[in-house]
Amino acid sequence: MKGKSNFVLNLLVFFLFIPSILNAQIDSSNTQQNPPQEKPSSLKQNAYFHIRGIADESNNGDNTFQIKRARLEFKGSINTKIKYHLQFEAMQSPVIKDARVSFLYIPYIEVKLGQYKVPFSMEELTPAYDFDLIENPKVVSILAPFRDVGFSIRSDLRWLNAEVGIFNGNGEQLKDNNKKKDFNWRLVLAPSKIYSIGISCYNGMNTITNGSQKVDVRKDRLGAEFKFEIDKAFIKSEYIYGKDRNAKSEGWYIRLAYRVIPNLQAICQYEQWDPNKDIADNKENILTLGTNLFVDGNNAKIQLNYLFVNEEGMPIKNNRLNIQLQIMF
Numbered sequence: 001m002k003g004k005s006n007f008v009l010n011l012l013v014f015f016l017f018i019p020s021i022l023n024a025q026i027d028s029s030n031t032q033q034n035p036p037q038e039k040p041s042s043l044k045q046n047a048y049f050h051i052r053g054i055a056d057e058s059n060n061g062d063n064t065f066q067i068k069r070a071r072l073e074f075k076g077s078i079n080t081k082i083k084y085h086l087q088f089e090a091m092q093s094p095v096i097k098d099a100r101v102s103f104l105y106i107p108y109i110e111v112k113l114g115q116y117k118v119p120f121s122m123e124e125l126t127p128a129y130d131f132d133l134i135e136n137p138k139v140v141s142i143l144a145p146f147r148d149v150g151f152s153i154r155s156d157l158r159w160l161n162a163e164v165g166i167f168n169g170n171g172e173q174l175k176d177n178n179k180k181k182d183f184n185w186r187l188v189l190a191p192s193k194i195y196s197i198g199i200s201c202y203n204g205m206n207t208i209t210n211g212s213q214k215v216d217v218r219k220d221r222l223g224a225e226f227k228f229e230i231d232k233a234f235i236k237s238e239y240i241y242g243k244d245r246n247a248k249s250e251g252w253y254i255r256l257a258y259r260v261i262p263n264l265q266a267i268c269q270y271e272q273w274d275p276n277k278d279i280a281d282n283k284e285n286i287l288t289l290g291t292n293l294f295v296d297g298n299n300a301k302i303q304l305n306y307l308f309v310n311e312e313g314m315p316i317k318n319n320r321l322n323i324q325l326q327i328m329f
């Protein structure tokens with residue numbers, strides 16, 4: 001796996017730098033005659049919050065209203081070559097979610113630095129105000145690496161988007177607790193505007209405390225994703241495999257959505273989650289039926305989801321109803 005990863009990394013670096021070298025040559029001749037005009041800085045700020053209601057039929061499940069998110073976001077650029085993104089979660093005391101700077105000095109190349117979502121899985125990389133459903137599929141919320149501190153290099157071409165990154169491996173706002181850095185890449189091909197296909201890979205090392213001993217354990221992830229989108233409908237699907245120490249887990253989902261009328265979207269998702277591949281009959285199969293009512297686009301949106309949760313072994317009463325109001329301004 002490691003040999004393969006290195007090979008793919010070399011291939012990625014090769015593809016990432018070819019266009020930049022070619023364009024650097026073209027640009028160097030152009031810039032002598034026409035030095036680029038620096039644009040004034042820009043700032044786009046927004047805030048959004050989620051008011052959620054949950055009715056879970058299981059004995060110890062939630063039956064509650066809650067404020068799920070209250071986020072403040074500042075995005076913009078200092079000049080044509082430096083962009084930034086700062087996001088706070090303000091539910092209790094403010095917590096930094098994103099603190100990222102992007103350098104755009106090389107054509108087609110973005111160098112990102114700071115704390116942000118690790119490039120892995122299209123669902124994980126979707127901002128929370130754009131989620132199709134109230135909850136992420138279980139495989140994404142459990143296996144996909146979320147935000148971390150580090151840096152990555154991204155190249156966005158018309159039909160190819162590639163990103164390679166190195167992160168602490170410990171999550172949001174945490175320093176590294178070992179000498180190893182986690183390595184990650186994602187490659188998405190979009191040969192046409194209506195569909196894209198991608199793969200993500202993550203290889204890391206977690207240091208855990210076992211009694212008085214510190215032990216290094218591997219954390220590996222492999223993901224595949226597919227999206228097909230036409231005017232009123234889309235299909236999205238992802239598969240993620242995870243290995244933590246020797247435990248292997250995996251899951252997938254397929255989601256269909258259709259705009260019944262311009263303001264109303266109907267969604268159906270089927271997902272499967274296997275928390276341990278070495279144990280039989282322990283998979284969870286969840287069917288989610290949902291609607292999104294766009295009262296005012298994403299600025300005022302009401303989401304209603306019902307989850308039919310089916311266990312492979314002994315069935316449990318644990319279906320649930322989620323309702324969420326999103327306000328964004």
Ligand SMILES: [Ca+2]
Pocket residue numbers: 167168169170176177178179180181182205
């Ligand atoms: Ca580390």
Ligand SMILES: [Ca+2]
Pocket residue numbers: 309310311315316317318319
């Ligand atoms: Ca059940």
